[in-house]
Every structure is written in C-alpha cells, then in structure tokens.
Amino acid sequence: MSATGKCLCGAVTFTAEEVEKHVHACHCSMCRSWTGGPMQAARCDGVSFDGAEHIKTFQSSEWAERGFCSVCGSSLFYRMPETGMTMMALGAFDEQDQFDLAGEIFVDEKPAGYNFAGNHERLTAAEFMASIGAGE
Ligand SMILES: [Zn+2]
C-alpha cells in the first residue's frame, strides 16, 4: 500500500511506496519531547519527498535521526541511516483511518495520566529492546 502525506505548513510533502498499516505508539521520553506526546509511526519503504530542502534532521541517538519541517516544525520521520529503516509519523499522513494501533512500546515510561484503549501488545523498554535483539 502506498500513501501520501505532508507537514503542517505543506512545505514538505511525501509519497511512500510501501507502508505498513499497523502503527506502534512509543511513550519514550525522547518521542514525547520531540512530538509533544506519544509518537505513533508506521514503517515505510521507498519514501520520496518534495520540498526536501525544508527538512532538517536531528541525530537523537547513535543509531537514529529524526526529520522535521524547518518551516513549521512538524515531526516527519524517525530513521536509522545505517539500515535505511524509516518510520513516518502517523500525524503526517493524509489518510490516517487506514492505520490500526498494533502495539505500544516503552509503556513503563508513559505518563500516568492517560492510557490507550484496546487489546494490543504493550512492551516495556526492556521487553522492546530484547525483542529487537538490542541486548542490554
Ligand atoms: Zn512545514
């Protein structure tokens, strides 16, 4: 399934050739600082941008960077440059009803004041890191 999207101001638009319909929500402190809340994102392949000159990236860890619109500040993607793995922010897609919430990660870092409804997988930071083989 392909999909299109854009930032808040429209300076950056994108088309993703292959989009996973199942999003994960991340409650880690970095995602919350970056997006203003839990980050929901969908794994994508073959993402091409228009207005790429307006994209700025911030290296948030040794292995990942986060891309955002330098005009309006919209969070656009989380990417691991070494592997090319790209997660596009759910809020950036034009059509968001087609995605379902497949799971939550870093639930042990989630602020206490809210919970997502639904019967899906919920992983702590340690459980998630183990699930991707990231050792200790
Ligand atoms: Zn923008």
Ligand SMILES: [Zn+2]
């Ligand atoms: Zn996160």
